[in-house]
Amino acid sequence: MADLKTNIIGLDREQLKSLLIEFNLIKPSEKFRIKQIWHWLYYHGVTDIDHMTSLSIRFREGLKKFFTLQRPKLNKEQYSSDGTIKWLIKLADGNLVETVYIPEENRGTLCVSSQVGCTLNCKFCHTGTQKLVKNLSTEEIVSQLMIARDRLSDWPTNENRKISNIVFMGMGEPLYNYDSVKKSVQIFSDQEGIKLSTKRITLSTSGIVPQILEWGKEVDTVLAISLHATNDELRNELVPINRKYPIAVLFDSIRNYLDGLSDNRSVTFEYTMLKGVNDSDELARELSTLAKTIRCKINLIPFNPFPGTRYEVSSRNRIYAFQRILLNDGHVVTVRKTRGDDIDAACGQLAGQVADKTKRSARYIQINDVSEQVAH
16 A cells, blocks of 8 residues: 555645545645645655644544655765765665765755766766666655755754755756756745745756757756867767757857846856866867857866776866966856765766775765654
């Protein structure tokens, strides 16, 4: 019977209402019940329907017949020396995904995954070395945040929350899982639950052109573009989706995206620094010329090695020389501080599995079932 129950996590309000009516638990006019359940689940983070104490015992018993609040199992938890935490989450079907918490002085960012594996085969990304296994459901995406907040004791939602930002920069291409990612963002930003501003949610894409404009019309988040090269010949090699959507086409879609927004927001171009590949002064000048055509910020990312890669990270001096060229041309340019590389949690290192830890000094905690350890 338990396997036949519906998990409330990941349902939107209309889906929840329809099921409650279908199971004769509420009348169509009883919208307040949806609000109550939503508040307990996403504001308080309860893991047990019996903990929804403002609901009558009779109503809770009815809910338990048909619904569950089941999180996936937490397989491993790793701590970096810089405070970054990586969780390896085992889904109901046995697949593994990773999500990463990055604490900073004024914010805490959760990097979530949208797929198991990836189809894009970006050469410098560990996830890209794996085949796509599946798109994550809304439940599986939202559960990453639920588990992270469980582990961080970050309930109930308040102004002092530990997770203040979410980035779709984990495993997978989020725009290839459009509907589930969109629905997840709507749950994250619902102001009666998790209450994150969409300005604190960033979607990073390798450049799936048809979906970029659609995303701008339907979902109001920050947009980041994984650029990594300034000409089609090099980007075809590093980011193979460029063969389908070359730079000129991609940039046209970004301009259309920005034109459709109601404010003067910019996009962020992510540029991974690869020694001897894309880090020359000439390519810095090419990037500057490209960036002048679009409202943007540029984020230079030191490459994070992973087992089997042929790439190396650019030297610090080379990265800063590259940055100076862009700064001198008037661009807003940051160099990302590498976080969690000692636990393979840095940008481009997520792979959904534990492998090659010979040089790691991280602490590991084996966890069988998060639901047994967390109660609200």
